[in-house]
Amino acid sequence: MTKLLLATRNAKKLVELDRIMVAADVHGVEVIGLDAVAPFPEAPETAPDFEGNALAKARDAVAATGLPAVADDSGLTVDALNGMPGVLSARWSGRHGDDLANLQLVLAQLGDVPDDRRGAAFVSAAALVLPDGTEVVVRGEWRGALIRESRGANGFGYDPIFVPEGGTRTSAEMAPAEKDAQSHRGRALRLLLPHITAALT
Structure with missing residues (x-):
């Protein structure tokens, strides 16, 4: 069984990649997270774009462990906020990982923005x-609109206020497998799967 390090401590992301690989019938690869390897210094996410942050995290993980590594950087881009919070999504309120504060700040910033914008x-x-130095970076996007009040208990981050294009439910109201099939990270990871299978299976 080949080990693939997913450079995260977010258990939900590990489960998500596992689900995607099972759905794609990928075998012989065990996905592990950072909690399963010896601690190593993790560089801060300072790149101006998602791609740069994802690459930096994966490079650090490979250099420290010698294992093939996948890393992602993801966030919310809001049209009325000129694409922000973007790479700052996890710390938009000033405190890293405070989902509720981040969500509430975005809602407050959009308070006067009409529904059609x-x-x-x-x-x-x-x-x-x-x-061996091989690097592949892919990008997935999931368009939609932001509602004015949170709905749903699934997911995390900004999921409770994001309604995908053509839908009526927030991504926090979707079942996990349904969200995987549509989400930005699901799209990106599926684009990466052929490279994972070619290299590791």
């Missing part, structure tokens, strides 16, 4: 870096 997209860049 509340377009947004979830964006995910996913990078695969191999010990």
Whole structure:
């Protein structure tokens, strides 16, 4: 069984990649997270774009562990906020990972924006870096609009206020497998799957 390091401590992302690989009938690869390897210094996410942050995280993971690594950087881009919070999505309120504060700040910033101008997209860049130096970066986007009040208990981050194009439910109201089939990270990881299977199976 070949180990693939997903450079995250987010258990939901590990489960998500596992589900996607099972759905694509990928066998012989065990996905592990950062909690399964010895700690190593993790560089801050300072790149101006999702792709740069994803690559940096995957490179650090390979250099520290010698394992093939996948990393993603994802966030919400809001049309009325000129594409922000973007790479700052996880720390938009000033505190990293405070989902509720981040969501409430975006809602407050959009308070006067009419419904027809509340377009947004979830964006995910996913990078695969191999010990031989091979690097692949892909990008997935999920367009939609932001509603004015949170709905739904699934997902995390800005999911409770994001309604995908053509839908009526937020991404936090979707079942996990349904969200995987549409989401930005699901799209990016599926684009990466052929490279993972070619390299590791």
